[in-house]
Amino acid sequence: MAKTDKRELILRAAEKIFKDKRFHEVKLDDIAAAAHVGKGTIYLYFKSKEDMFFQLAMDGFDELCILVHAVAESDKLFRDKLIDMCTALSNFFSERRPLLRIIGEAQDVLNKRDSDIRQLLMKNHQKLIKEVNQILDFGREQGDLRDDIDYNVAHFILIGSLQFRDRHNSGEGFSVSIEQIVDVFLNGVILHRKEDS
Amino acid sequence: MAKTDKRELILRAAEKIFKDKRFHEVKLDDIAAAAHVGKGTIYLYFKSKEDMFFQLAMDGFDELCILVHAVAESDKLFRDKLIDMCTALSNFFSERRPLLRIIGEAQDVLNKRDSDIRQLLMKNHQKLIKEVNQILDFGREQGDLRDDIDYNVAHFILIGSLQFRDRHNSGEGFSVSIEQIVDVFLNGVILHRKEDS
Amino acid sequence: MAKTDKRELILRAAEKIFKDKRFHEVKLDDIAAAAHVGKGTIYLYFKSKEDMFFQLAMDGFDELCILVHAVAESDKLFRDKLIDMCTALSNFFSERRPLLRIIGEAQDVLNKRDSDIRQLLMKNHQKLIKEVNQILDFGREQGDLRDDIDYNVAHFILIGSLQFRDRHNSGEGFSVSIEQIVDVFLNGVILHRKEDS
Amino acid sequence: MAKTDKRELILRAAEKIFKDKRFHEVKLDDIAAAAHVGKGTIYLYFKSKEDMFFQLAMDGFDELCILVHAVAESDKLFRDKLIDMCTALSNFFSERRPLLRIIGEAQDVLNKRDSDIRQLLMKNHQKLIKEVNQILDFGREQGDLRDDIDYNVAHFILIGSLQFRDRHNSGEGFSVSIEQIVDVFLNGVILHRKEDS
DNA sequence: CATGAATGAGATTTCATTCAT
DNA sequence: GATGAATGAAATCTCATTCAT
Numbered sequence: 001m002a003k004t005d006k007r008e009l010i011l012r013a014a015e016k017i018f019k020d021k022r023f024h025e026v027k028l029d030d031i032a033a034a035a036h037v038g039k040g041t042i043y044l045y046f047k048s049k050e051d052m053f054f055q056l057a058m059d060g061f062d063e064l065c066i067l068v069h070a071v072a073e074s075d076k077l078f079r080d081k082l083i084d085m086c087t088a089l090s091n092f093f094s095e096r097r098p099l100l101r102i103i104g105e106a107q108d109v110l111n112k113r114d115s116d117i118r119q120l121l122m123k124n125h126q127k128l129i130k131e132v133n134q135i136l137d138f139g140r141e142q143g144d145l146r147d148d149i150d151y152n153v154a155h156f157i158l159i160g161s162l163q164f165r166d167r168h169n170s171g172e173g174f175s176v177s178i179e180q181i182v183d184v185f186l187n188g189v190i191l192h193r194k195e196d197s
Numbered sequence: 198m199a200k201t202d203k204r205e206l207i208l209r210a211a212e213k214i215f216k217d218k219r220f221h222e223v224k225l226d227d228i229a230a231a232a233h234v235g236k237g238t239i240y241l242y243f244k245s246k247e248d249m250f251f252q253l254a255m256d257g258f259d260e261l262c263i264l265v266h267a268v269a270e271s272d273k274l275f276r277d278k279l280i281d282m283c284t285a286l287s288n289f290f291s292e293r294r295p296l297l298r299i300i301g302e303a304q305d306v307l308n309k310r311d312s313d314i315r316q317l318l319m320k321n322h323q324k325l326i327k328e329v330n331q332i333l334d335f336g337r338e339q340g341d342l343r344d345d346i347d348y349n350v351a352h353f354i355l356i357g358s359l360q361f362r363d364r365h366n367s368g369e370g371f372s373v374s375i376e377q378i379v380d381v382f383l384n385g386v387i388l389h390r391k392e393d394s
Numbered sequence: 395m396a397k398t399d400k401r402e403l404i405l406r407a408a409e410k411i412f413k414d415k416r417f418h419e420v421k422l423d424d425i426a427a428a429a430h431v432g433k434g435t436i437y438l439y440f441k442s443k444e445d446m447f448f449q450l451a452m453d454g455f456d457e458l459c460i461l462v463h464a465v466a467e468s469d470k471l472f473r474d475k476l477i478d479m480c481t482a483l484s485n486f487f488s489e490r491r492p493l494l495r496i497i498g499e500a501q502d503v504l505n506k507r508d509s510d511i512r513q514l515l516m517k518n519h520q521k522l523i524k525e526v527n528q529i530l531d532f533g534r535e536q537g538d539l540r541d542d543i544d545y546n547v548a549h550f551i552l553i554g555s556l557q558f559r560d561r562h563n564s565g566e567g568f569s570v571s572i573e574q575i576v577d578v579f580l581n582g583v584i585l586h587r588k589e590d591s
Numbered sequence: 592m593a594k595t596d597k598r599e600l601i602l603r604a605a606e607k608i609f610k611d612k613r614f615h616e617v618k619l620d621d622i623a624a625a626a627h628v629g630k631g632t633i634y635l636y637f638k639s640k641e642d643m644f645f646q647l648a649m650d651g652f653d654e655l656c657i658l659v660h661a662v663a664e665s666d667k668l669f670r671d672k673l674i675d676m677c678t679a680l681s682n683f684f685s686e687r688r689p690l691l692r693i694i695g696e697a698q699d700v701l702n703k704r705d706s707d708i709r710q711l712l713m714k715n716h717q718k719l720i721k722e723v724n725q726i727l728d729f730g731r732e733q734g735d736l737r738d739d740i741d742y743n744v745a746h747f748i749l750i751g752s753l754q755f756r757d758r759h760n761s762g763e764g765f766s767v768s769i770e771q772i773v774d775v776f777l778n779g780v781i782l783h784r785k786e787d788s
Numbered sequence: 789c790a791t792g793a794a795t796g797a798g799a800t801t802t803c804a805t806t807c808a809t
Numbered sequence: 810g811a812t813g814a815a816t817g818a819a820a821t822c823t824c825a826t827t828c829a830t
Contacts, residue, residue, distance in 0.1 A: 006793085022303060024221030028821065038795035043822065104364065105219060105302050125365075139386075149386050153377045160361025161354045167301065168322075168353075180350045188385030189336075189351060191343050203811090225804065235812035237806080246804065400814085416697060418615030422800065432816040437801070495696055498758070519759075533780075543780050547771045550759075551752045558751025561695065562716075574744045582779030583730075583745060585737050597790090619825065629791035631827080640825065 007045045010035045014056055019098040023053065023105070053102065054117060060099035061124040064092055065131055072134035078144045079186065081135050086162055086178045093166040100163070129155060157185055204242045207232045211253050216295045220250065220302065251314055254296045258321045261289045262328050269331035275341045276383060278332050283359055283375045290363040297360070326352060354382055401439045404429045408450055413492040417447065447496065448511060454493035455518040459525055461486055466528035472538045473580065475529050480556055480572045487560040494557070523549060551579055598636045601626045605647050610689045614644065614696065645708055648690045652715045655683045656722050663725035669735045670777060672726050677753055677769045684757040691754070720746060748776055 013035035017026050028049060032039040046052035071085040093100055129151075136154055139145040161181050165174060210232035214223050225246060229236040243249035268281040290297060300318075326348075333351055336342035358378050362371060407429035411420050422443060426433040440446035465479040487494055523545075530548055533539040555575050559568060604626035608617050619640060623630040637643035658679040662672055684691060694712075720742075727745055730736035752772050756765060 022221070023219060024820090027819080029819095032796090039797095039821090040795055040823075041793080044793070049821070101302055105298065144387060146386055146388050149381065150373060150377060152373045153381055154386060156362045156365070156373055157354060157358045157378065157381055160357035160359070162357070163361060164357025165353045176347060176349045176353055180347060181354065184346065184350055184354055184382070184385065186385045186387045188381065188383045189343055189346050190341060190383045224802090229813090236804090237812050238810085240805070241810070416615070417613060418799090421798085423798095426817090433800090433818095434802075434816055435814080438814070443800070498692065498695060538781060540780055543775065544767060544771060546767045547775055548780060550756045550767055551748060551772065551775055554751035554753070554755025555748045556751070558754060559747045562747075570741060570743045570747055574741060575748065578740065578744055578748055578776070578779065580779045580781045582775065582777045583737055583740050584735060584777045618823090623792090630793095630825090631791050632789085634826070635789070 006037060006041060010037060010042055010045060010052070011056055011059060014052055015096075015099060018053075018056065018102060056099065057103045057105075058120060058124065060096055060103055061128070063096075064089070065124070065127050067092055068128065068131040068135075072131055072138070078135075078139040078142050079182065081138065082158075082182050082185070083178060085132070085135055086158065086182055089159065089162050090166060090178055093163060094169070097166065100166075132158075154185075161185075203234060203238060207234060207239055207242060207249070208253050208256060211249060212296070215250070215253070215299065218295075220299050250299065251317070254293075254300050255317060255321060257289070257293065258325070261285065262324050264289075265325065265328040266331070269328060269335065275332075275336040275339050276379065278335065279355075279379045279382070280375055282329065282332055283355065283379060286356065286359050287363060287375060290360055291366070294363060298364070329355070351382075358382075400431060400435060404431060404436055404439060404446070405450055405453060408446055409493060412447075412450065412496060450493070451497045452514060452518065454490055454497055455522070457490075458483070458486055459518070459521045462522065462525040462529075466525055466532070472529075472533040472536050473576065475532065476552075476576050476579070477572055479526070479529055480552065480576060483553065483556050484560060484572060487557060488563070491560065526552075548579075555579075597628060597632060601628060601633055601636060601643070602647050602650060605643060606690070609644070609647070609693065612689075614693050644693065645711070648687075648694050649711060649715060651683070651687060652719070655679065656718050658683075659719065659722040660725070663722060663729065669726075669730040669733050670773065672729065673749075673773045673776070674769055676723065676726055677749065677773060680750065680753050681757060681769060684754055685760070688757060692758070723749070745776075752776075 010031065014026075014031045017031050017034055026049075028039060028042060031052075032042055035042075042052065046055065067088045068085055071081055071088055074081065074084065076084065132155055133151055136145060136149075136151055140147075158181075162178075165176055165181070169175075207228065211223075211228045214228050214231055223246075225236055225239055228249075229239055232239075239249065243252060264285040265282055268278055268285060271278065271281065273281065329352060330348055333342060333346075333348055337344075355378075359375075362373055362378070366372075404425065408420075408425045411425050411428055420443075422433055422436060425446075426436055429436075436446065440449065461482045462479055465475055465482055468475065468478065470478065526549055527545055530539060530543075530545055534541075552575075556572075559570055559575070563569075601622065605617075605622045608622050608625055617640075619630055619633055622643075623633060626633075633643065637646060659676055662675040662679060665672065665675065667675065723746060724742055727736060727742055731738075749772075753769075756767055756772070760766075
């Protein structure tokens with residue numbers, strides 16, 4: 001059995017356990033049991049519960065980046081890429097909501113402490129930004145995007161909306177579609193009174 | 198000393214302590230010490246650590262609603278009302294970031310369990326939504342708002358963006374202004390070429 | 395119940411438990427159970443298991459000093475004081491052998507580490523030396539003691555012999571009496587051939 | 592590499608590690624690392640940590656006996672033989688102080704349990720006693736030793752003093768010389784006034 | 789023989805909560 | 810009401826020992 005196998009095994013088990021528990025509610029005993037490994041084995045691969053938690057968070061970030069990257073590379077119109085990207089993000093957020101919660105938790109609090117972790121978080125964040133920017137760049141190249149739009153605004157609006165939407169979806173289906181969000185993002189909410197022109 | 202004084206004392210102390218710690222990192226000992234009360238005293242005013250935390254989290258929400266309400270009632274243009282509202286929200290989010298983070302962290306989990314807390318969260322959320330809707334209604338009355346915009350979309354985009362923006366502000370000032378967000382919200386990111394022709 | 399009561403309670407229980415177990419074999423569970431206190435209570439009075447161990451060792455040292463002091467103050471002949479002192483020490487060693495073992499263990503190893511503990515140990519050691527010296531001084535005043543005897547030699551021989559004797563007494567009674575030891579200490583093993591003079 | 596090489600390697604590494612640590616502070620991981628062998632290898636040569644420790648402790652005892660034996664056989668005066676013997680013992684005690692300390696620590700406890708170990712300890716002790724007795728016998732033959740001296744008294748005083756002296760030597764050199772101890776052992780501490788008269 | 793990853797019993801320690809004062 | 814000593818369940822973590830390779 002390769003060394004990473006056990007590590008993966010533990011991370012996947014941890015993910016499940018963290019799904020519906022908060023950090024302090026998660027017991028290493030449960031994770032060990034779920035992963036079918038001895039409790040001590042966890043400590044071969046992770047320095048502490050905290051460490052495991054962060055490796056889990058980083059893990060999720062990587063997947064997210066890969067997802068967005070795939071969309072950026074695809075051969076579609078700007079609007080469709082946006083919708084694909086939002087769909088990909090939304091799926092990711094839905095499926096891995098606990099992971100996201102963990103990432104959020106990690107991001108905010110640990111920024112203030114261990115600088116190693118902060119740097120890793122920033123690096124990951126930049127990576128995601130870069131992927132999203134690829135799509136926005138594409139929009140700009142196509143002449144579909146206003147010149148005066150700060151990329152950050154775009155990120156905040158798209159990702160923020162999607163995350164918020166996801167967070168407020170408590171299982172009975174979304175009340176707002178991705179198309180609607182992308183529509184507002186592209187066209188705004190203002191009535192463009194053509195009769196004025 | 199009035200009964201509420203001690204309660205307030207504890208809440209204010211708790212607020213400071215929760216600022217840069219995660220839920221499980223906060224010890225009641227620390228809160229009691231910071232509030233200069235005995236540890237047992239906390240249990241006179243709060244059922245449990247959880248309870249105290251949620252009372253803390255809800256604390257101030259009423260004020261926020263009042264603030265937004267005031268904006269709705271004010272005598273301004275739609276765009277300015279939006280900016281005022283977003284400013285109020287942003288301030289609220291900034292001041293209470295740690296709490297919001299912990300709520301975010303806990304929401305998922307608690308949704309599935311304590312229905313009292315879920316109901317309180319939803320009630321508060323509805324209250325805020327109602328106030329925000331007043332402003333959107335105003336926009337619609339003014340003819341500034343597209344007819345086909347679902348209010349939920351608007352909420353998700355505005356509040357989601359602001360929360361996300363706030364969450365990624367690590368102290369050195371915001372990289373994106375509220376005006377920019379409101380601008381995209383109103384006008385979208387697309388280049389409106391038709392008006393040029 | 396006074397604060398020291400619980401501390402004493404725990405120390406006395408610990409002493410019993412340490413009696414026939416080595417440090418790593420002693421479980422705090424056992425001590426807590428023996429002292430009829432909660433496990434957490436131990437941590438109210440002692441920083442850690444190690445800390446408790448050292449407080450226990452220091453405790454024993456004090457008693458030892460008190461014993462020797464009482465002999466020094468008594469109104470007897472030099473030889474009888476020596477025998478009394480040796481008897482007191484021997485009794486102490488016998489009754490509290492585990493404690494001595496602990497002291498020995500502490501003394502040697504911790505000398506090399508925490509300087510706070512080292513200083514405390516040295517202070518205690520000096521205290522014991524001082525008490526023994528009182529008795530030797532008395533002997534010198536009486537003209538019973540050679541002028542060229544280094545007090546340290548006397549300590550090493552008396553205390554060393556007694557400890558060794560005690561350590562090799564495994565319950566079936568001592569093979570060597572205190573009088574015999576004091577005799578050799580006083581007169582030496584050499585045959586003083588009076589006929590030579 | 593011969594079979595005993597690995598065993599030796601481990602024992603020498605263990606010796607270093609045990610030097611300034613208590614039994615429970617020594618980790619087999621450390622010993623394995625220091626010996627540059629796998630942790631499992633230790634179990635090829637030793638039944639357990641305890642077993643390894645005792646083999647280590649017994650290691651060298653034979654040499655000590657041979658050394659004392661050589662002194663007994665030597666062609667010297669009684670006093671010089673005593674000094675040589677004490678020097679040999681002192682060296683042995685100095686070099687193996689950490690081990691002796693741990694044995695002391697464990698002796699009490701183990702006496703009550705593992706009878707194999709007790710027997711081994713006693714056997715070794717008897718062996719050493721026998722060699723020391725040879726020297727005392729020589730003294731008696733020479734007419735240098737009082738007839739009424741129990742050999743055990745002599746052992747306790749000599750070995751006890753030396754061990755105690757060694758235990759209180761914290762590295763900055765001995766405060767008491769072997770000659771001084773032998774002097775008191777031979778002549779006692781009393782002023783022999785009769786000879787003056 | 790040699791290894792070191794894996795184990796899991798059991799150690800130490802923490803901390804929310806209680807309750808006698 | 811206010812307190813904080815006491816609690817003990819439960820958490821994290823350690824490490825001697827085993828065993829498949």
